[in-house]
Amino acid sequence: MKRKRRERNHNNILLHGSNDFCIGLNRVLWRKRHRIFSFVSGCLILLFFAVSVFCPPPTANNHFLPLHSLMRTVESNFDAVFQVPGTGGNLDHDLWSSRRSKFFYGCSNASEMFQTADVKTHPNRYLLISTSGGLNQQRTGIVDSVVAAYILNATLVIPKLDQRSYWKDSSGFAEIFNVDRFISSLSRDVRIVKALPLVGGKPWIPRRMSLPRKCNEKCYLNRVLPVLIKKNAVELRKFDYRLSNRLEIDLQKLRCRVNYHALTFTDPILNMGRLLVERMKMKTKHFIALHLRFEPDMLAFTGCDYGGGEKERKELGAIRKRWKTLHSSNPAKMRRQGRCPLTPEEIGLMLRALGFGSDVHIYVASGEVYGGEERLAPLKALFPNYHSKETIATEEELAPFSKFSGRMAALDYIVCDGSDVFVSNNNGNMARMLAGRRRYFGHKPTIRPNAKKLYKLFLARNNMTWDEFATQVKAFQIGFMGAPKEVKPGRGEFHENPRSCICEAGGTETIKKQTPVDYNANENNIRDATEGTDEQETAEDDPDWTDAEYLDNNTKELPDTDNNASNKHEQPEVEMLFSD
Incomplete structure (x- = not known):
């Protein structure tokens, strides 16, 4: 046990x-x-x-995918699908006309208070101007020179065109514009002569001066008139945007009479331009004209990133070194501020989102495109009916114009003006001048990309469906389509928004006779289509390729013989490079 x-x-x-x-x-x-x-x-x-x-995040890599990749279904981390359709979709309005445009028309007749040239022009008082930049920037100078002569009670000598800058065009005024029509059409407003008279059988030598930008009437009377009275003849150098946007109504209407009626191209240019428009109309009932600025020099100047990787950064960086006074580039900041021109692919996507299908014919006005056919391929895939001067005219037909950049630009101007819809990837001078003209003559649709808003959308496009993308594009483009009254009075350049010269069909002008300070006091319910453009515009010390003044092009300055002390404190003039 x-x-x-x-x-x-x-x-x-x-x-x-x-x-x-x-x-x-x-x-x-x-x-x-x-x-x-x-x-x-x-x-x-x-x-x-x-x-x-x-x-890098998926969107950074996918933003600049080639179109053959883009056209495929792209799956994102959020299981969304971005697939570009071939058609524009169902629309609730006509793409080829502006709403309510029939209720507005251009009106630029002088009032009874406007003094005629024979009453106010002083003898032995002559104003000369020399323009700068490309054809359309020179056009702004020509238009404003007539108003400046009127303010000074002076006779205007036919303006001298810029033959030295980036565009290197030897054409004179009479080789691009109809001189006789220019003089006769404005005979009641300003006396105009083809050349300075001789004094004692010798040429009259004018006093050369320069003015600050956006000079108003008082500025001309204080700075120029005393010299003009003493010397009898004054030449204003590099005359671009040297007249204020805000002038009294009769002076604004004079601007419109010059720009939209008196200043026309020569018959050979007009005839060839109209022939190009006719050929586009033979191909299709409606067509889009695209002004595409994508030259290597211009892209280098902007300092933006266009998705070409290290190769692009090296190539454009080498070009950018030509301008030693440029600030170091900040591509992200430039794009945030809407100061980067849209790429051909981005323009194509915007147009498709707005409702234009692949059957639409598109006329492209452009110079050299950085990246060539590879860069254009996405746009051509979206819009196969792709045309240019060179594709709808023979080499023999273009021969009288092809060696002169100004005359070729004039042909593009005519076709773009004759298009049913005009769009630009930039906010340069040609885009501005055409926008104003198309508003004056019936508010034909004129699309200005809202680059500040669109850039975010392009970055995020592969994380959303096509319908979401298109809806956002349409929302962002409200106020940027060239419709009546989409811009508040007094905003933007006058040549882009000539509100003083737009009347309503009932006979009531959209802008009453008011002083410039009253311009922003009414119509608060109008969408400010320039929202965000104040940031897009460039400060005087931060040059921008769309601005009126650029960096030195290694051309010698004419001596400034104006001894006005106020001019001595200004920044030195710089040569315009890329203004169109």
């Missing part, structure tokens, strides 16, 4: 011992597993962190 009890106790001791051993072993194994699990988890966290830091 005692023996059996001892055996049971011994077995119990062995059982407890084995249990303790198993528990201890499990604890050891659990600790080891825990350490291994912690180690593996830590490695995974470090790996995830490294991937997130060194790999």
Whole structure:
């Protein structure tokens, strides 16, 4: 009995011992597993962190995908699908006309208070101007020179065109514009002559002066008139945007009479331009004209990133070094501020989102395109009916114009003006001048990309459906389509928004006779289509390719013989490079 009890106790001791051993072993194994699990988890966290830091987000890589990739279905992390349709979709309005445009028309007749040239012009008082920039910037100078002559009670000498800058066109005024029509059409407003008269059989040498930008009437009377009275003849150098946007109504209407009625191209240019429009109309009932600025020099100047990677940065960076006074580039900031021209692909996507299908014919006015056919391929895939001067006219037909950039630009101007819809990837001078003209003659649709808003949309497009993208584009473009009254009075350049010269069909002018300070006091319910453009416009010390003044082009300055002390404190003039 005692023996059996001892055996049971011994077995119990062995059982407890084995249990303790198993528990201890499990604890050891659990600790080891825990350490291994912690180690593996830590490695995974470090790996995830490294991937997130060194790999760009999907949208950054996909933003500049070629169109053949874009046209495929693209799956995002959010399971959304971005697929570009071939058609424009169902629309609730006519793409080819502006709403309510029939209720507005251009009106630029002078009031009864406007003095005629024979009453106010002083004898022996002559104003000369020399323009600068491309054809359309020179056009602004020509228009404003007539108003300046009227303010000074002076005779205007036919303006001298810029033959030295980037565009290198030797054409004179009479080779691009109809001189006789210019003089006769304005004979009641300003006396105009083709050349300075001789004094004692010798040429009259004018006093050369320069003016600050956006000079108002008082500025001309204080700065120029005393010199003009003393010297009888004054030449204003680099005359672009040297007249204020805000003038009294009769002077604004004079601007419109010059720009939209008196200043016309020569017959050869007009005839060829009209022929190009006719050929586009033979191909299709309606067509779009696109003014595409994408030259390498211009892109380098902007300092923007156009998705070409390291190769693009090296090539454009080398070009940018030509201008030593440029600030270091900040591509992200430039794009945020809407100061980067849209790429051909972005323009194509915007047009498709607005409702233009692949069957639409498009006329493209452009110079050299950086990246060539590869860069244009996405736009051509979206709009296969792609035309230009060179495709709808023969080499022989273009021969009289092809060696002169100003005359070729004039042909593009005529076709763009004759288009049913005009769009530009930039806000340069041609886009501005055409926008004003198309408003004056019936508010034909004129699309200006809202680049400040659209840039975010282009970056995020692969994380949304096409319908979401198109809806956003349409919303952002409200107020940027050339419709009546979409811009508040007094906003933007007058040549782009000539509100003083737009009347309503009922006979009531949209702008009453008011002083310039009253311009922004009414119509608060009108969408400010220049929303955000104040940031887009460039400050005087931060040059922009759309602005009126650019960097030195290694051309010698004419000596400034104006001894006005106020001019000595201004920044030195710089040569216009890329103004169109």
